[in-house]
Amino acid sequence: MPAPQQPAQADDYTLQAPDPRVAADAAEAPAQGGSPGSAVCVACRAGRVDDDGYCENCGHAQPRERDHMEQECGPLAAVSDRGLRHHRNEDAFAVGTTTLPDGAPVSVAVVCDGVSSATRPDEASLAASRAANASLLDALPRGTHPQQAMHEAILAASEAVNALADEQPAEAREHAPQQNAPACTIVGAVVTAGLLVVGWVGDSRAYWIPVDRSAPPARLTEDDSWAAQMVAAGLMGEAEAYADHRAHAITGWLGADAYELEPHTAAFKPDRPGVVVVCTDGLWNYAESADEMAEAVPVDAAARPLHAARVLVGHALDGGGHDNVTVALVPFPAVPQGAGSA
Structure with missing residues (x-):
């Protein structure tokens, strides 16, 4: 199905940064044994890269386009990285800006995390992030309330x-029509003057970090996970639950084999400027509490969101990079003078 058209702002300043795992001079290495213009292996810097992305000389898999992606879009930015342990990036993000019917600017960020135990998780996260982003950028200018949008x-x-799931080969659908279907989690944020809306399914999260660090930060989402259920039921404390090996077993996701879908949404009216951190568990595993996340977020994040997103991804990589890492940072502007409180 063709993707709905999006405002031009959604694709501004898209870029792919150099992969941090690759030698900086690899691109300048001369091709040996390949035709002119052939891609050169980043590992041996000699062999030609075949159409499947592997070096014909040493067999090294080359960095994929999604191994490290960055995008800056107006006042917000996002970064996604494969991490240090996974062979591919199964996260995805989409960011964009548009205006409400009254002309007020609005920022949108969506982050998705593919379920690794499912088939084609990378495709699931990409499809979900693009569809959600397109839906938001279509609905908001038409006057749909941000929470409904x-x-x-x-x-x-x-x-x-x-x-x-419907695109699987006919034989696969016949034997297991919905079993192990593509799946992912999702978390998104909509920010406009005086209003912050978040929505999610799964265990990707959103955090509120005020510019004034003397004010308390907050986690804005509640995980659809085994650990969160144990805590909510009073059966375990949070530290004990999240230390359990079952902690990250998710109880809600997007996919043909999901249980009844229950999108979570929440609206907030912060009384001061700040930044919204929208991320996968590849980041919050290394900064789980709101206080820990606030400590990891640079103090100038609202003014330099791309820099701050890079710092947060680096924080996760320095911590071990056990999972794909994706984060979007959405500055929340100062509340207009005379604006009423919720």
């Missing part, structure tokens, strides 16, 4: 992921 965006993302 977020709800509809999550449903659109779910439909996009479900459609991937």
Whole structure:
């Protein structure tokens, strides 16, 4: 299904940064044994890279486009990295800006984490992030309330992921029509003057970090996970639950084999400027509490969101990089003078 058209702002300043795992001078290495213009292996710097992305000389897999991706879009930015242990990046993000009917600017960020035990998790996260982003950027200028727009965006993302199951070979669908279907989690944020809306399914999270660090930060989402259920039921403390090997077993996700979909949305009216951190567990595993996340976020994050996103990804990589890492940073502007409180 063709993707809905999006405002031009959604694709501004897209870039792919150099992969931090690759030697800086690899691109300048002369090709040996390959035709002119052939891609050169980043490992041996001699062999030609075949169409499947492997060096014909040493067999080394080359960095994929999604191994490290960055995007800056107006006042917000996002970074995604494969991490140090996974062979591919199964996270995805989409960011964009548009305006409300009254002309007020609005920022949108969506982050998705593919479920590794499912088939084609990288495709699931990409389809979900794009569908949710397109839905939001279509609905908000038409006057749909941001919280309703977020709800509809999550449903659109779910439909996009479900459609991937229908693309499986006929033989696979016959033997296991919904089993192990493509799946992912999702978290998104919509920020406009005086209003912050988040929505999610799964265990990707959103955090509120005020510019004034003397004010308390907050986690804005509650995980759909085994650990969160144990804590909510009073059966375990948070530290004990998240230390358990079952902690990250998710109880909600997008996918054809998911249970009944229950999109979560919440709206907030912060009374001061700050930044919203939208991320996968590849980051929050290394900064789980709101206080820990606030400590990891640079103090100038609202003014330099791309720099701050890079710092946060680096924080996760320095901590071990056991998972893919994706984070979007959305500055929340100062509340207009005379604005009423919720």
